[in-house]
Amino acid sequence: xxxxxxxxxxxxxxxxxxxxxxxxxxxxxxxxxxxxxxxxxxxxxxxxxxxxxxxxxxxxxxxxxxxxxxxxxxxxxxxxxxxxxxxxxxxxxxxxxxxxxxxxxxxxxxxxxxxxxxxxxxxx
Numbered sequence: 001x002x003x004x005x006x007x008x009x010x011x012x013x014x015x016x017x018x019x020x021x022x023x024x025x026x027x028x029x030x031x032x033x034x035x036x037x038x039x040x041x042x043x044x045x046x047x048x049x050x051x052x053x054x055x056x057x058x059x060x061x062x063x064x065x066x067x068x069x070x071x072x073x074x075x076x077x078x079x080x081x082x083x084x085x086x087x088x089x090x091x092x093x094x095x096x097x098x099x100x101x102x103x104x105x106x107x108x109x110x111x112x113x114x115x116x117x118x119x120x121x122x123x124x
Contacts, residue, residue, distance in 0.1 A: 001079040004094060005056045006035055011070035018045060018118065020080065020092070025050040029105070029116060035076075036120050037098060045105060045118040091121065 002021040009017050009030075016035055019026040029045035036043050056077070062068045078096030085091075088107035094100060102121035109115070 004080050006076040007072050008075040039120045042117050042119040045116045047114040
């Protein structure tokens with residue numbers, strides 16, 4: 001099963017890095033506020049560079065002067081099932097300790113070409 005990881009990143013701007021194993025890399029989004037655990041909460045998720053799969057286990061300090069300098073710790077980690085994947089929308093079921101259930105990443109081009117919304121899908 002593919003993995004996902006959320007790394008809390010205390011860099012120049014405190015944020016969370018949401019990463020999913022897709023096409024043999026970690027597709028990555030920077031989320032300025034804590035990822036949503038409730039259905040009513042939507043978060044901006046800005047797509048950033050892909051990372052190697054080995055980065056899923058990284059915790060530690062990135063030294064000053066390097067890209068992303070600051071402290072990184074794993075906030076949540078688990079596996080997921082991709083339910084549907086299109087250019088502008090992905091629906092997936094997360095199986096983590098904090099993030100559980102169906103989530104959506106929806107491209108939000110009005111706000112910029114790399115901007116997406118991350119939210120928990122309403123459960124009927």
